[in-house]
Amino acid sequence: MTDKKAIRQQFRKKRSALPAYRQQLASLAIADKVLRKIPVIRRAGGIAFYLSQEGEIDLLPLMLYCLKQGQRCYLPVLETPDEKKLRFAEWQPGQTMSQNKYGIGEPIVPQHQLLSAAEIDLIFMPLVAFDACGNRLGMGGGYYDRTLAGHDRDGSVPSSQKPFLVATGHDVQYIPHLPHDTWDVIPHITITPGHFIRPLRLEGD
Template identity: 40%
Template sequence: MQQTALAPVNKTSIRRQMRQMRRQLTAQQQKQASLNLARQIERHHLRFQKRWALYFANDGEISPAVWLKRVADRHHQIYLPVLHPIHHNRLWFLKLDANTRLRKNKYGIFEPDPRTTSRTPAWALNVICFPLVAFDKQGNRLGMGGGYYDRTFAPDRTRIKKPKLVGLAHDFQQLSQLPSEPWDIALHGVATDKAFYRFTKKGLT
Protein backbone atom coordinates (compact mmCIF):
# COMPACT_ATOMS: atom_id res chain seq x y z
CA MET A 1 0.00 0.00 0.00
CA GLN A 2 1.15 3.51 -0.73
CA GLN A 3 1.25 6.34 1.75
CA THR A 4 -2.26 7.68 2.06
CA ALA A 5 -3.02 11.36 1.38
CA LEU A 6 -5.11 12.40 4.35
CA ALA A 7 -5.64 16.01 5.35
CA PRO A 8 -3.82 16.46 8.69
CA VAL A 9 -6.53 18.49 10.36
CA ASN A 10 -9.05 16.01 11.69
CA LYS A 11 -7.79 13.34 14.08
CA THR A 12 -11.15 11.59 14.15
CA SER A 13 -11.25 11.07 10.39
CA ILE A 14 -7.61 9.97 10.32
CA ARG A 15 -8.28 7.39 13.02
CA ARG A 16 -11.38 6.13 11.25
CA GLN A 17 -9.67 5.73 7.89
CA MET A 18 -6.47 4.21 9.25
CA ARG A 19 -8.31 1.69 11.41
CA GLN A 20 -10.42 0.72 8.42
CA MET A 21 -7.30 0.19 6.30
CA ARG A 22 -5.71 -1.96 9.01
CA ARG A 23 -8.80 -4.12 9.35
CA GLN A 24 -8.90 -4.76 5.60
CA LEU A 25 -5.61 -6.64 5.75
CA THR A 26 -5.97 -10.39 5.43
CA ALA A 27 -4.61 -12.80 8.03
CA GLN A 28 -1.80 -13.71 5.61
CA GLN A 29 -0.93 -10.05 5.06
CA GLN A 30 -0.81 -9.49 8.81
CA LYS A 31 1.40 -12.54 9.28
CA GLN A 32 3.80 -11.31 6.61
CA ALA A 33 3.78 -7.80 8.09
CA SER A 34 4.73 -9.23 11.49
CA LEU A 35 7.63 -11.14 9.94
CA ASN A 36 8.81 -8.09 8.01
CA LEU A 37 8.55 -5.94 11.14
CA ALA A 38 10.83 -8.33 13.00
CA ARG A 39 13.33 -8.14 10.14
CA GLN A 40 13.40 -4.36 10.35
CA ILE A 41 14.01 -4.39 14.10
CA GLU A 42 16.66 -7.09 13.65
CA ARG A 43 18.64 -4.76 11.40
CA HIS A 44 18.66 -2.02 14.04
CA HIS A 45 21.06 -1.78 16.99
CA LEU A 46 18.10 -2.03 19.38
CA ARG A 47 18.10 -5.79 18.82
CA PHE A 48 20.82 -6.10 21.47
CA GLN A 49 18.65 -4.66 24.23
CA LYS A 50 17.60 -7.02 27.03
CA ARG A 51 14.29 -5.69 28.42
CA TRP A 52 11.45 -5.11 25.96
CA ALA A 53 7.92 -3.84 26.45
CA LEU A 54 5.72 -5.17 23.64
CA TYR A 55 1.98 -5.73 23.20
CA PHE A 56 -0.67 -8.10 21.89
CA ALA A 57 -2.03 -6.72 18.62
CA ASN A 58 -5.68 -5.71 18.37
CA ASP A 59 -7.94 -3.95 15.87
CA GLY A 60 -5.68 -4.59 12.87
CA GLU A 61 -2.54 -3.27 14.57
CA ILE A 62 0.75 -4.58 13.24
CA SER A 63 1.71 -7.52 15.41
CA PRO A 64 5.08 -7.77 17.16
CA ALA A 65 4.44 -11.50 17.71
CA VAL A 66 7.40 -12.65 15.59
CA TRP A 67 9.76 -10.25 17.32
CA LEU A 68 8.34 -11.21 20.73
CA LYS A 69 9.23 -14.84 20.02
CA ARG A 70 12.76 -13.89 19.01
CA VAL A 71 13.20 -11.90 22.20
CA ALA A 72 11.95 -14.87 24.22
CA ASP A 73 14.21 -17.30 22.35
CA ARG A 74 17.19 -15.15 23.33
CA HIS A 75 16.10 -15.34 26.97
CA HIS A 76 15.64 -11.59 27.15
CA GLN A 77 12.86 -10.14 29.27
CA ILE A 78 9.43 -9.22 27.91
CA TYR A 79 6.89 -6.90 29.52
CA LEU A 80 3.33 -6.05 28.53
CA PRO A 81 1.33 -2.89 29.19
CA VAL A 82 -1.43 -3.26 31.75
CA LEU A 83 -4.20 -0.76 32.45
CA HIS A 84 -3.48 0.91 35.77
CA PRO A 85 -6.10 -0.25 38.30
CA ILE A 86 -6.29 3.14 40.04
CA HIS A 87 -4.90 5.99 37.94
CA HIS A 88 -7.11 6.68 34.93
CA ASN A 89 -5.55 6.21 31.49
CA ARG A 90 -2.12 5.16 32.71
CA LEU A 91 -0.15 1.96 32.32
CA TRP A 92 1.87 -0.48 34.32
CA PHE A 93 4.41 -2.82 32.71
CA LEU A 94 4.27 -6.42 33.88
CA LYS A 95 6.59 -9.27 33.03
CA LEU A 96 5.53 -11.95 30.55
CA ASP A 97 6.95 -15.45 30.88
CA ALA A 98 5.77 -19.06 30.86
CA ASN A 99 4.18 -18.65 34.29
CA THR A 100 2.35 -15.40 33.66
CA ARG A 101 -1.39 -15.56 34.24
CA LEU A 102 -3.32 -13.53 31.66
CA ARG A 103 -6.74 -11.92 31.84
CA LYS A 104 -8.78 -9.74 29.50
CA ASN A 105 -8.97 -6.01 30.20
CA LYS A 106 -11.97 -3.80 29.48
CA TYR A 107 -11.02 -3.65 25.80
CA GLY A 108 -10.94 -7.43 25.49
CA ILE A 109 -7.14 -7.52 25.21
CA PHE A 110 -5.19 -10.07 27.20
CA GLU A 111 -2.80 -8.63 29.78
CA PRO A 112 -0.89 -10.03 32.77
CA ASP A 113 -2.86 -10.22 36.00
CA PRO A 114 -1.35 -7.58 38.32
CA ARG A 115 -2.40 -9.63 41.35
CA THR A 116 -0.02 -12.44 40.42
CA THR A 117 2.65 -10.79 38.26
CA SER A 118 5.53 -8.52 39.24
CA ARG A 119 5.73 -5.09 37.63
CA THR A 120 8.69 -3.01 36.59
CA PRO A 121 8.96 0.80 36.37
CA ALA A 122 9.18 2.15 32.84
CA TRP A 123 12.60 3.69 33.43
CA ALA A 124 14.02 0.21 34.09
CA LEU A 125 13.12 -1.03 30.59
CA ASN A 126 15.36 -0.68 27.54
CA VAL A 127 12.82 -0.42 24.73
CA ILE A 128 9.09 0.29 24.91
CA CYS A 129 7.20 -0.54 21.72
CA PHE A 130 3.60 0.48 21.25
CA PRO A 131 1.09 0.56 18.39
CA LEU A 132 0.26 3.66 16.37
CA VAL A 133 -2.74 4.72 14.36
CA ALA A 134 -0.55 7.05 12.28
CA PHE A 135 2.81 8.85 12.31
CA ASP A 136 4.51 11.51 10.21
CA LYS A 137 7.96 12.48 8.96
CA GLN A 138 8.52 14.78 11.93
CA GLY A 139 8.05 11.97 14.44
CA ASN A 140 4.57 13.01 15.52
CA ARG A 141 2.28 10.13 16.41
CA LEU A 142 -1.44 9.49 16.60
CA GLY A 143 -2.80 6.85 18.95
CA MET A 144 -6.29 5.66 19.67
CA GLY A 145 -7.05 8.75 21.70
CA GLY A 146 -6.97 7.29 25.20
CA GLY A 147 -3.73 9.05 26.10
CA TYR A 148 -2.36 6.03 27.97
CA TYR A 149 1.26 6.40 26.90
CA ASP A 150 1.25 10.20 27.12
CA ARG A 151 -0.07 10.13 30.69
CA THR A 152 2.22 7.28 31.69
CA PHE A 153 5.37 9.11 30.66
CA ALA A 154 4.33 12.73 31.23
CA PRO A 155 5.56 12.91 34.88
CA ASP A 156 8.98 11.66 33.76
CA ARG A 157 9.19 13.67 30.53
CA THR A 158 12.50 15.27 31.50
CA ARG A 159 13.96 12.24 33.30
CA ILE A 160 12.91 9.24 31.24
CA LYS A 161 15.98 8.85 29.06
CA LYS A 162 16.80 5.17 29.30
CA PRO A 163 13.89 3.50 27.51
CA LYS A 164 13.75 4.03 23.78
CA LEU A 165 10.15 4.77 22.79
CA VAL A 166 9.44 3.07 19.48
CA GLY A 167 6.13 3.14 17.66
CA LEU A 168 5.10 0.13 15.56
CA ALA A 169 2.90 0.50 12.50
CA HIS A 170 2.19 -0.68 8.99
CA ASP A 171 4.20 1.46 6.60
CA PHE A 172 1.03 2.81 4.96
CA GLN A 173 0.20 4.50 8.27
CA GLN A 174 2.86 7.13 7.61
CA LEU A 175 1.47 10.54 6.64
CA SER A 176 3.26 13.66 5.48
CA GLN A 177 2.03 15.65 8.48
CA LEU A 178 -0.05 15.13 11.60
CA PRO A 179 -1.52 17.60 14.07
CA SER A 180 0.49 17.55 17.29
CA GLU A 181 -0.10 18.66 20.88
CA PRO A 182 2.38 19.95 23.50
CA TRP A 183 1.73 16.94 25.74
CA ASP A 184 2.47 14.34 23.03
CA ILE A 185 5.37 12.09 24.01
CA ALA A 186 8.14 12.20 21.42
CA LEU A 187 9.24 9.01 19.69
CA HIS A 188 12.81 7.86 19.21
CA GLY A 189 11.70 5.97 16.14
CA VAL A 190 9.04 3.98 14.31
CA ALA A 191 9.47 0.44 13.02
CA THR A 192 7.23 -0.71 10.17
CA ASP A 193 7.07 -3.68 7.85
CA LYS A 194 9.24 -1.78 5.36
CA ALA A 195 11.64 0.44 7.31
CA PHE A 196 12.97 1.64 10.63
CA TYR A 197 12.59 5.41 10.94
CA ARG A 198 14.74 7.27 13.45
CA PHE A 199 13.74 10.79 14.38
CA THR A 200 15.75 13.91 15.01
CA LYS A 201 14.59 17.50 15.43
CA LYS A 202 14.83 17.78 11.66
CA GLY A 203 12.58 14.79 10.99
CA LEU A 204 13.24 11.36 9.56
CA THR A 205 16.82 10.06 9.39
Protein backbone atom coordinates in the same frame (compact mmCIF):
# COMPACT_ATOMS: atom_id res chain seq x y z
CA MET B 1 -8.79 17.10 18.39
CA THR B 2 -11.54 16.77 15.77
CA ASP B 3 -8.83 16.45 13.15
CA LYS B 4 -7.23 13.65 15.10
CA LYS B 5 -10.59 11.96 15.48
CA ALA B 6 -11.31 11.98 11.74
CA ILE B 7 -7.82 10.71 10.88
CA ARG B 8 -8.13 8.02 13.52
CA GLN B 9 -11.38 6.72 12.02
CA GLN B 10 -9.99 6.73 8.50
CA PHE B 11 -6.73 4.98 9.45
CA ARG B 12 -8.34 2.42 11.75
CA LYS B 13 -10.47 1.36 8.78
CA LYS B 14 -7.41 1.15 6.53
CA ARG B 15 -5.55 -0.97 9.04
CA SER B 16 -8.45 -3.37 9.64
CA ALA B 17 -8.93 -3.77 5.89
CA LEU B 18 -5.45 -5.28 5.41
CA PRO B 19 -5.72 -8.97 4.58
CA ALA B 20 -4.30 -11.37 7.18
CA TYR B 21 -1.36 -12.39 4.97
CA ARG B 22 -0.30 -8.72 4.60
CA GLN B 23 -0.40 -8.31 8.35
CA GLN B 24 1.70 -11.41 8.88
CA LEU B 25 4.24 -10.42 6.21
CA ALA B 26 4.53 -6.94 7.75
CA SER B 27 5.03 -8.43 11.21
CA LEU B 28 7.84 -10.68 9.99
CA ALA B 29 9.44 -7.83 8.02
CA ILE B 30 9.39 -5.63 11.12
CA ALA B 31 10.82 -8.32 13.40
CA ASP B 32 13.69 -8.74 10.94
CA LYS B 33 14.20 -4.98 10.54
CA VAL B 34 14.14 -4.32 14.29
CA LEU B 35 16.86 -6.91 14.86
CA ARG B 36 19.03 -5.52 12.02
CA LYS B 37 18.50 -1.78 12.52
CA ILE B 38 17.84 -1.22 16.22
CA PRO B 39 20.94 -2.53 18.00
CA VAL B 40 19.74 -1.30 21.42
CA ILE B 41 17.28 -4.19 21.45
CA ARG B 42 20.19 -6.60 21.95
CA ARG B 43 21.24 -4.77 25.12
CA ALA B 44 17.73 -4.37 26.51
CA GLY B 45 17.19 -6.45 29.61
CA GLY B 46 13.48 -5.68 29.81
CA ILE B 47 11.33 -5.06 26.74
CA ALA B 48 7.64 -4.12 26.65
CA PHE B 49 5.61 -5.49 23.76
CA TYR B 50 1.84 -5.33 23.18
CA LEU B 51 -0.76 -7.84 22.02
CA SER B 52 -2.00 -6.77 18.60
CA GLN B 53 -5.60 -5.72 17.95
CA GLU B 54 -7.44 -4.67 14.80
CA GLY B 55 -4.59 -5.43 12.43
CA GLU B 56 -1.83 -3.83 14.52
CA ILE B 57 1.64 -5.23 13.86
CA ASP B 58 1.88 -8.57 15.63
CA LEU B 59 5.06 -8.59 17.69
CA LEU B 60 4.60 -12.09 19.12
CA PRO B 61 7.32 -13.73 16.97
CA LEU B 62 9.79 -11.02 18.04
CA MET B 63 8.73 -11.36 21.67
CA LEU B 64 9.33 -15.12 21.57
CA TYR B 65 12.74 -14.54 19.96
CA CYS B 66 13.72 -12.07 22.68
CA LEU B 67 12.50 -14.44 25.36
CA LYS B 68 14.73 -17.14 23.87
CA GLN B 69 17.66 -14.71 24.10
CA GLY B 70 17.06 -14.52 27.85
CA GLN B 71 15.44 -11.08 27.80
CA ARG B 72 12.50 -10.24 30.03
CA CYS B 73 9.32 -9.51 28.10
CA TYR B 74 6.48 -7.39 29.42
CA LEU B 75 2.96 -6.47 28.36
CA PRO B 76 1.03 -3.31 29.27
CA VAL B 77 -1.53 -3.36 32.08
CA LEU B 78 -4.28 -0.72 32.20
CA GLU B 79 -5.61 -0.84 35.74
CA THR B 80 -2.84 0.69 37.76
CA PRO B 81 -2.44 2.87 40.86
CA ASP B 82 -1.79 5.92 38.64
CA GLU B 83 -4.79 7.16 36.76
CA LYS B 84 -4.67 6.07 33.10
CA LYS B 85 -0.94 5.33 33.16
CA LEU B 86 0.26 1.97 31.92
CA ARG B 87 2.34 -0.37 34.00
CA PHE B 88 4.07 -3.43 32.64
CA ALA B 89 3.64 -7.07 33.67
CA GLU B 90 6.14 -9.79 32.79
CA TRP B 91 4.92 -12.40 30.33
CA GLN B 92 6.25 -15.93 30.22
CA PRO B 93 4.98 -18.97 28.32
CA GLY B 94 1.98 -20.43 30.16
CA GLN B 95 1.32 -17.13 31.93
CA THR B 96 -2.22 -16.78 33.31
CA MET B 97 -3.97 -13.90 31.59
CA SER B 98 -7.00 -11.74 32.19
CA GLN B 99 -8.84 -9.42 29.78
CA ASN B 100 -8.93 -5.69 30.26
CA LYS B 101 -11.91 -3.49 29.44
CA TYR B 102 -10.91 -3.42 25.77
CA GLY B 103 -10.75 -7.22 25.64
CA ILE B 104 -6.94 -7.20 25.45
CA GLY B 105 -5.03 -9.88 27.36
CA GLU B 106 -2.91 -8.87 30.35
CA PRO B 107 -0.69 -11.12 32.47
CA ILE B 108 -2.04 -11.57 35.99
CA VAL B 109 0.76 -10.62 38.38
CA PRO B 110 0.74 -9.25 41.93
CA GLN B 111 0.55 -5.45 41.97
CA HIS B 112 4.03 -5.06 43.45
CA GLN B 113 5.50 -6.86 40.45
CA LEU B 114 4.10 -4.32 37.98
CA LEU B 115 6.89 -2.15 36.53
CA SER B 116 6.64 1.51 35.60
CA ALA B 117 7.92 2.73 32.23
CA ALA B 118 11.20 3.94 33.76
CA GLU B 119 12.05 0.37 34.71
CA ILE B 120 11.75 -0.88 31.11
CA ASP B 121 14.62 -0.47 28.62
CA LEU B 122 12.65 -0.51 25.40
CA ILE B 123 8.93 -0.07 24.77
CA PHE B 124 7.15 -1.03 21.56
CA MET B 125 4.03 1.03 20.85
CA PRO B 126 1.31 0.36 18.31
CA LEU B 127 0.02 3.26 16.23
CA VAL B 128 -2.99 4.30 14.19
CA ALA B 129 -1.10 6.77 11.97
CA PHE B 130 2.38 8.33 11.79
CA ASP B 131 3.95 11.14 9.82
CA ALA B 132 7.29 12.04 8.29
CA CYS B 133 8.43 13.80 11.48
CA GLY B 134 7.75 10.73 13.61
CA ASN B 135 4.55 12.06 15.18
CA ARG B 136 2.34 9.23 16.39
CA LEU B 137 -1.44 9.00 16.51
CA GLY B 138 -2.74 6.38 18.94
CA MET B 139 -6.21 4.96 19.59
CA GLY B 140 -7.26 8.13 21.41
CA GLY B 141 -6.82 7.09 25.03
CA GLY B 142 -3.52 8.91 25.38
CA TYR B 143 -2.20 6.01 27.48
CA TYR B 144 1.32 6.00 26.12
CA ASP B 145 1.52 9.81 26.21
CA ARG B 146 0.51 9.86 29.87
CA THR B 147 2.72 6.91 30.80
CA LEU B 148 5.78 8.47 29.17
CA ALA B 149 5.07 12.10 30.02
CA GLY B 150 7.94 12.37 32.51
CA HIS B 151 10.41 10.94 30.04
CA ASP B 152 10.44 13.54 27.31
CA ARG B 153 12.35 16.65 28.22
CA ASP B 154 10.41 19.37 26.40
CA GLY B 155 7.10 17.73 25.70
CA SER B 156 7.91 16.64 22.20
CA VAL B 157 11.41 15.40 21.54
CA PRO B 158 12.28 12.07 23.17
CA SER B 159 15.19 12.02 25.59
CA SER B 160 18.13 9.70 25.19
CA GLN B 161 17.32 8.22 28.59
CA LYS B 162 15.40 5.04 28.83
CA PRO B 163 12.94 3.78 27.91
CA PHE B 164 13.80 3.69 24.24
CA LEU B 165 10.54 4.07 22.31
CA VAL B 166 9.81 2.19 19.11
CA ALA B 167 6.48 2.63 17.31
CA THR B 168 5.49 -0.09 14.85
CA GLY B 169 3.00 0.13 12.00
CA HIS B 170 2.09 -0.69 8.43
CA ASP B 171 3.12 1.42 5.43
CA VAL B 172 -0.56 2.34 4.81
CA GLN B 173 -0.60 4.13 8.16
CA TYR B 174 1.65 6.87 6.82
CA ILE B 175 0.27 10.41 6.45
CA PRO B 176 2.57 13.34 5.50
CA HIS B 177 1.47 15.63 8.36
CA LEU B 178 -0.33 14.67 11.56
CA PRO B 179 -1.86 17.21 13.91
CA HIS B 180 -0.02 17.00 17.22
CA ASP B 181 -0.57 18.31 20.72
CA THR B 182 1.89 19.40 23.39
CA TRP B 183 1.44 16.13 25.30
CA ASP B 184 2.14 13.86 22.30
CA VAL B 185 5.28 11.83 22.83
CA ILE B 186 7.37 11.26 19.72
CA PRO B 187 8.90 7.77 19.58
CA HIS B 188 12.68 7.54 19.08
CA ILE B 189 12.04 5.34 16.06
CA THR B 190 8.95 4.67 13.97
CA ILE B 191 9.31 1.51 11.95
CA THR B 192 7.17 -0.05 9.21
CA PRO B 193 8.25 -2.44 6.45
CA GLY B 194 9.00 0.57 4.21
CA HIS B 195 9.80 3.39 6.66
CA PHE B 196 12.43 3.97 9.31
CA ILE B 197 11.83 7.34 10.91
CA ARG B 198 14.22 8.66 13.45
CA PRO B 199 13.43 12.26 14.38
CA LEU B 200 16.52 12.69 16.54
CA ARG B 201 19.95 11.16 16.21
CA LEU B 202 20.85 9.74 19.58
CA GLU B 203 24.27 8.72 20.71
CA GLY B 204 25.06 5.12 21.39
CA ASP B 205 22.58 3.35 19.18
